[in-house]
Amino acid sequence: MKRRTPMNRNVSRTIADIAVWIALAIGAVVMIAPLLWMVSTSLKTKLEVFALPPVWIPAEPQWNTYVRMWEDSLVLSGFRNSLIVSLSVTVIGTLTCSLAAFALAKMRLPARNFIFFGLLAGIMIPFPTLMIPQFVMFSTIGWVDTLLPLIVPAIFGNIVMIFFLRQYLESVPNSLIEAAKIDGASYWQIFWRMIMPIIRPAVAAQFILWFMAVWNDYLAPILYLNTPSKQTLQVVIANMNVQYATQRDYPLIMAASFVALLPILAVFLIFQKQIIESVALTGTKG
Amino acid sequence: MPLTPSTTHAQASAVAGESATRAHRREKKSRLHKDDPRSPLHRTERRWALAFVAAPVLGFLLFTAYPLGYAIYASFTRWNGLGLQVFIGFDNYVQLFNDQYFHKALFNTFFYMIGIPIGLALSLLLALALNRKIPGRTVFRTIYYIPVISSLAAIAILWQWAYNGDFGLVNQVLALFGIDGPNWLASTTWAKPAIIIMAVWKGLGYSMLLYLAAIQSVPRSLYEAASLDGASAFQRFRAITLPMVRPVTFFLVVTNVIGGAQIFTEINIMTPTGGPEFSTASAVWYIWRQAFRYQQMGYATAMAVVLGLLILVITLIQFRLNRRNSFIID
Structure with missing residues (x-):
């Protein structure tokens, strides 16, 4: 085998880097093209949608489609309902999860491991197995066609979040808490003044991930929500997809779908660093 | 006990997980x-x-x-x-044992899992590529991750339109290469691959991110030692990278199988009737339909219990295989 000189090695590495870069760029185009096409379609006229060869940049962007969407469809109420569900679940749920994580990581609790692993075993049971009894439960108390079945079970806490917060708390020295106890702080004060500030980065990351999951949920909302004005955004756009496809109004469908993923996209682009870090953590600690 | x-x-007094x-x-x-x-x-x-x-x-x-x-x-x-x-x-269980539609739905559900190894291989390649010091890697990482955070309902709507036989993006791109694409979602042959392609596209960024984190945590000295011993790039990949990212592969396979077994949203949005000749219907889609369209709650629950058991058994088998294999590596 021929021995490579350092010079040669540098050249071949540069060539490899260029090849890799080109491959990544082609891949990136494949990843982003459908989304760009979605935006482009939303700005086309109905005629341009069916033009052959395809139009990528509409001659006259139809911004009016976005106005039409807010006025004629249920996107606005869908937005409101999705916000109500996502915010109430994540805000209250985060509090219950943090409290539970504190107790499970740092407090004297009878049968602590039993409780923790019991909760953890719960995530082994897939939602489809539970959805029919849950649905019947909520229908007997008259909660069908309200947002409550989407909110109430979730605010009791999310074991995945408890798991990660508990993991995070392991690194907090017990002596800190003992010292606070000696100073006469109540457990609520220890939690609120000491634990919460410590776990804030982990809470923020989990909060965002949970918000995204609730915002994007589709199966539970279609089980419970029948009245169009009570539906969450994902259900609204899915129904629009059926309704407006027959009228061939693809610009409107694409506009609504784009708007449905816009808030999460914005959150992602703003908190990219935290989100990516905490997702990477799930793989190594999970 | x-x-x-x-x-x-x-x-x-034990910290949970402590020996x-x-x-x-x-x-x-x-x-x-x-x-x-x-x-x-x-x-x-x-x-x-x-x-x-x-x-x-x-x-x-x-x-x-x-x-x-x-x-x-x-x-x-x-x-x-x-x-x-x-x-x-046991009448419901006897019925589902003989229900052609349920069998087909289960078959379809597992067929979609072909996408899991494809997605993992592609995302590992991507992670290796992004691990190099090349310009614009954070931009690439962001772009590959955008489909992951996007709402599945919106993505399914988009892809349903992209798979349109005459005016869809997919066939228009294929036409550039002189390929006359099928009417994807209306074809018994192509409907399932269409859904797999979409699922791989959507999930790629997530696995890529986990692989990237795992690759970056491999101690550099291992590669240096291997290089000194004259190991080629491929040998280093096989002997160091692959075993070191094994826990991530295991995590991704387990979670993807659990998630894949519950595939529903894309099926219901892209093929609201279960596809041509029931060729895209998934288990959860069929359960949902029996329960909430036809009010067969008892029967649907029996199918849901079977699905839950299947997921449990498959997950346990994976854990057992994983434990045995990691013993060999040690």
């Missing part, structure tokens, strides 16, 4: 410090702790344990969800 007072105490020996040592130590579990201070602490975990425990009992028990009971009944619930023994 019988819960004697001493074991409960050990559990109480039994350490818990034991801690218990001993606390005894040395005359740390009496019956002291009033400890009693207050236990009460607070119980109050703090009360919500998730209650939630688990109300929304997981009870529905699970009820699901098992309901699977043995004829029931429309409202009125009379008639106990019919």
Whole structure:
């Protein structure tokens, strides 16, 4: 085998880097093209949608489609309902999860491991197995066609979040808490003044991930929500997809779908660093 | 395991996940410090702790344990969800055993999992590429990750339109290469691959990110030592990278199988009738339809219980295989 000189090695590495870069760029185009096409379609006229060869940049962007969407469809109420569900679940749920994580990581609790692993075993049971009894439960108390079945079970806490917060708390020295106890702080004060500030980065990351999951949920909302004005955004756009496809109004469908993923996209682009870090953590600690 | 007072105490003082020996040592130590579990201070602490975990425990009992028990009971009944619930023994299970549609839906569900190894291989390649010091890697990472955070409903709507036989993006791109693409979602041959392609596209960024984190945590010295020994790039990949990212591969396979077994949203949005000749219907889609369209709640629950059991068994098998294989590597 021929021995490579350092010079040669540098050249071949540069060539490899260029090849890799080109491959990544082609891949990136494949990843982003459908989304760009979605935006482009939303700005086309109905005629341009069916033009052959395809139009990528509409001659006259139809911004009016976005106005039409807010006025004629249920996107606005869908937005409101999705916000109500996502915010109430994540805000209250985060509090219950943090409290539970504190107790499970740092407090004297009878049968602590039993409780923790019991909760953890719960995530082994897939939602489809539970959805029919849950649905019947909520229908007997008259909660069908309200947002409550989407909110109430979730605010009791999310074991995945408890798991990660508990993991995070392991690194907090017990002596800190003992010292606070000696100073006469109540457990609520220890939690609120000491634990919460410590776990804030982990809470923020989990909060965002949970918000995204609730915002994007589709199966539970279609089980419970029948009245169009009570539906969450994902259900609204899915129904629009059926309704407006027959009228061939693809610009409107694409506009609504784009708007449905816009808030999460914005959150992602703003908190990219935290989100990516905490997702990477799930793989190594999970 | 019988819960004697001493074991409960050990559990109480053990940090969860800690080995039994350490818990034991801690218990001993606390005894040395005359740390009496019956002291009033400890009693207050236990009460607070119980109050703090009360919500998730209650939630688990109300929304997981009870529905699970009820699901098992309901699977043995004829029931429309409202009125009379008639106990019919194993009739539902006999029925699903003979139900062609359920078999087809289960088959389709597992067929979609072909996308899992494809997606993992592609995302590992991507992670290796992004691990190089090349310009714009953070931009690439962001772009590949955008489909992951996008709403599945919106993505399914977009792809349904992209797969349109005449005007869809996919066939227009294929036409550039002189390929006359099929009418994807209306074809019994191409509907399933269409859904797999979409799922791989959507999930790529997530696996890529986990692989990237794992690759970056491999100690550099390993590669340097291998290079000195004259190992080629491919050998280094096989002997170092692959074993080092194994835990991530395992995690991704397990979670993807659990998630894939519950595939529903894309099916219901892209093929609202279960596709041509039922060729895209998934298990959850069929269960949902039987329960909420045809009010066959008892039968649907039986299918849901079977699906849950299948997922459980497959996951346990994976854990067992994983344990055995990692022994060989050690």
